[in-house]
Amino acid sequence: MHVSNKYNVPCSLPRHLALVVAAVAALGSVTAAADTTVTVLRIESSSAEKRYYEEVVAAYEAEHPDVNVEFEYLANEAYKTRLPTMLQSSQRPDIYYTWGGEGLRDQVDAGFVRDLSEPMRDGWQDIYPESAVRAFTLDDRVYGAPLYATVVGIWANTALTEKAGVDAQAIKTWEDFENAxxxxxxxxxxxxxVGGQDGWPLHFYWGSLVTRLAGGEGIEAAKNGENGGFEGEPFVRAGEMLQSLVELDPFQPGFMATSYERASGMFGDGEAAFHVMGDWDYLPSKQRSVSGEGVPDDDLLFVPFPEVEGGEGNAQSFGGMNGFAVTRDAPDEAVDFLRFLLNADNQRKAAATGIFVPVAEGSAEALETPYARRVAEILDESEFHQVFLDQALGTSVGATINDISGDLAQGVVTPEEAAARVEEAWQFR
Amino acid sequence: MTTLDRTAVPRRGNADRVKKGLVSGKFTALLILLPPALILFSLFVILPLADAVYYSGFSWNGYGAPSDFVGSQNYQRLLDHSVFHTALWNTAKLILVSLLIQMPLALGLALLVYRKTPTNTLFRLVFFLPYILAEVAAGLIWSFVFDGDYGITSSLLHAMGQESVYVLADHQWAFPAIMTVIVWKYFGFHMMIYIAALQGVPKDLVEAAKLEGAKPRQVALFVQIPLIKHAIVVSGFFAIIGSLQIFDIIIPMTNGGPSNSTHTIVTYLYSFGLSRLNIGFGSAAAVVLFVLAIGIAFFYQRTTGKGSKA
Known part of the structure; x- marks a missing residue:
């Protein structure tokens, strides 16, 4: 984390940092003059994923000797806070990682993003499911291309559930889940x-419930202020359901002081029966466990988030849709490289290495683990893939949603107050 | 002398002064020596400050130039925000704890270890050690100490047959825990100020008091402390301004949680302004913080300045 000592004046950081960054960039850009360099900025990822990008880049550079592709990585929080500054500096990356949604809209509105509608509609987008493209579509224009999707579900440790006589596989509805x-x-x-300290893991409960109750269309309607906006019935109901779960004292003690990483390791250590988390937690929970082995595959299940009575979104899914966008002044080679990186072949290779669940149709067949295949199935069956609310609704509203999820889990706000705070944040975003 | 002449006098005086300055080289020295400091100060303090004031009038997410002017809306929202009230109150608590617990503690210890002996040097080092630690590292260390599963506090409680307490997840205890850490972290700094001042107190005054039959407590109370009043005033100033700026210890310990109950003004402006990309709103919080700091500094200097003259 970058921490300045001048706390009383940090808000002018973007402009002045931009100047410094620009100066440094001017000094450094003398070296590679003859070739075109395409820079890609991505959030810090696993070493296996970095290796995968290296291979793709090597293959691309072999075909295009005059293009030089460079990947750069920034830690998650640093990425989110520094991206606005970088986009406005001359050190702007050509391609950058994005979650789509309102965050991407801010960047598009500010004019930093290249419109990819033409190449996408020229056969490129045909290899992805429609819901994946929709995550990067704003006002009918496409501003990004999908890399992979993630789904929130219930990781279950069947050794523990069976001890209690609970059939984890049979959990279909919210009542089943509460009974378990x-x-x-x-x-x-x-x-x-649950890693309550980080906020977003608790938003997975509220967000999943909202998706089940209101569905993607209901959330879209709330954005437009219809049916009472975010104070509408499904949003209050989601809070009530989360609270009725909380009344059962479901979480580990001191859950608000547990980080996501700790929670993930605790599940790996068999300290709890369930972990409501994204599919990506498969390897991390093993690596973060004391033994390094995690819950053995024989005892591990990934169950879709339970359905709710009368929900509009029971056939939908909730999770992430992650991809790349191209910046305004990027060379055409950047678009070309991105198209290469995200083509069906390379997506299949990614699937084969098991680093993520790719979105290109047909690539899921190459997935090695049953969990990844299960996720691909869920995505395939899903009518609509709702992107995480803390990303889809933008940084500010997202942070509020994480806050109220934590407050609901501790029982310090009523569902009505929680919904009202989300609506207020949406009004003032 | 006529009235006309009188108005001309200062003008002539100014011209004379400028001429004198040019001849003596004072003016040249000013031209050479002033700009570096002035430019740096304007570039890194005045300009960002003016920017912050300007941005605070806009609803702005940091992209492009701010264009959505909202007047005083950011300030209105800030003053209405319950989390900001909590942050203000927490900051006030930090100031009180610094003044009423941390400074007396530091003063007491300074009186015990100010004499130059080898054991005292060792103690001074031990007491000063927390201050040397980086804030973020100290915050992380204490977050492990307070951990409900593996921390020292929970081991102690277990040893006494009690249940674990998750201090940092508890609305009631999270902020007292932070205040404890802050006292622990900074008392050594204040102690050092007092030690330096105590060593400057003339020995004959202390001896004279002793000859008169004053007990050690009386010597401290009636001779030493009054003589180091200037140091206490300075350390009080540092304690207040430092409390207004507490940030790096809280982020690794609680990150402002649970439920935003442990924010200070600075962590508030960081998480509600910067991390949420509400730059305009964050700027408004920054301006409020700046005005508070300046106001308190001004008030403090005036009141304590008057006191020492009396």
Whole structure:
């Protein structure tokens, strides 16, 4: 984290940092004059994923000797806060990582993003499912291309659930889930771990419930202020359902002081029966466990988030849609490289290495683990893939949603107050 | 002398002064020596400050130039925001704890270890050690200490047959825990100021008091402390301004949580302004913080300045 000592004046950081960055860039750009350099900025990722990009880049550079592709990585939080500055500086990356949604809209509105509608509609987007392209479409123009999708579900440790006589595979509805939690609690097993300190893991509950209750269309309508906006019935109801779960004392003690990483390791150590988390947690929870082995595959299940009674979005999914956008003044080679990086062949290779669940149609067949294949199935069956609310609604509203999810989990706000705070944040975004 | 002449006098005086300055080289020295400091100060303090004031009038997410002028809306929202009230109150608590607990503690210890002996040097080092630690590192260390599963506090409680307490996840205890850490972190700094001042107190005054039959407590109370009043005033100033700026310890310990109950003004402006990309809103918080700091500094200097004259 970058921490300045001049706390009382940090808000002018973007402009002045931009000047410094520009000066440094001017000094450094003398070297590669003859070739075209395409820079890609991505959030810090696993070494396996970095290796994968290196291979793709090597293959591309072999075909295009005059193009030089460079990947740069920034840690998650640093990426989010520095991207606005970088986009406005002359050190702007040519291609950058994006979650789509309102965050991308801000960048598009400010004129930093290249319109990819033409190449995308020229056969490129045909290899992706429609919902993946939609995440990067704003007002009918396409501003990004998808890399991979993630889905939130319930990771279950069947060794623990069976001890309590709970059939994790049979959890279909919210009632099933609450019953399972109750039984586990009675048997002295911690039902759920959650990394409450980070906020977003708790938003997975509220967000999943909202998606189930309102569906993608309901969320879109709330954005337009219809049906009471974010104070409407499904949003209050999601808070009520989360609160009724909380009344069962489902989480590990002190869950608000647990980070996501810790929670993930605790699940790997078998300290709780369930972890409501994204599919990506498969390897991390193993690596973060004390033994390094995590929950053995024989005892591990990935169950879709339960359905709710009368929900509009029971056939939909909730998770991430991550991709890349191209900046305004990037060379045409950047678009060409991105198209290469995200083509069906390379997506299949990514699937084969198991680093993520790619979106290109047909690439899921190459997935090695049953969990990844299950995720691909869920995505395939899903009518609509709702992107994480803390990303889809923009940084500010997203942070508020994370806050109210934590407050609901601790029982310090009513569902009505929580919904009102989201609506207020949306009004003032 | 006529009235006309009188108005001409200062003008002539100014011209004379300028001429004198040019001849003596004072003016040249001014031209050479002033700009570096002035430019640096304007570039890194005045300009960003003016920017912050300007941005605080806009609803702006940091992209492009700010264009959506909203007047005083950011300030209105800030003053209405319950989390900001909590942050203000927390900052006030930090100031009180610094003044009423940290400074007396530092003063007491300084009186115990100010004499130059080898054991005192060792103690001074030990007491000063927390101050040397980087803030973020100290915050992380203490977050492990307070950990409900593996931390020292929970081991102690277990040893006494009690249940674990998750201090940093608890609305009631998270901020007292932070205040404890802040006292622990900075008392050594204040102690050092007092030690330096105590060593400057003339020995004959202390001896004279002793000859008169003053007990050590009386010597401290009636001779030493009054003589180091200037140092206490300075350390009080540092304590207040430091409390207004607390940030790096809180982020690794609680990150402002649970439920935004442990924010200070600075962590508030960081998480609600910068991380949420509400640059205009964050600027408004920054301006409020600046006005508070300047106001307190001004008030403090005036009141303590008057006191020492009396």
């Amino acid at each position: 939690v109750m039984v586990l609690r009675e048997e002295g097993i911690t039902p759920l771990v």
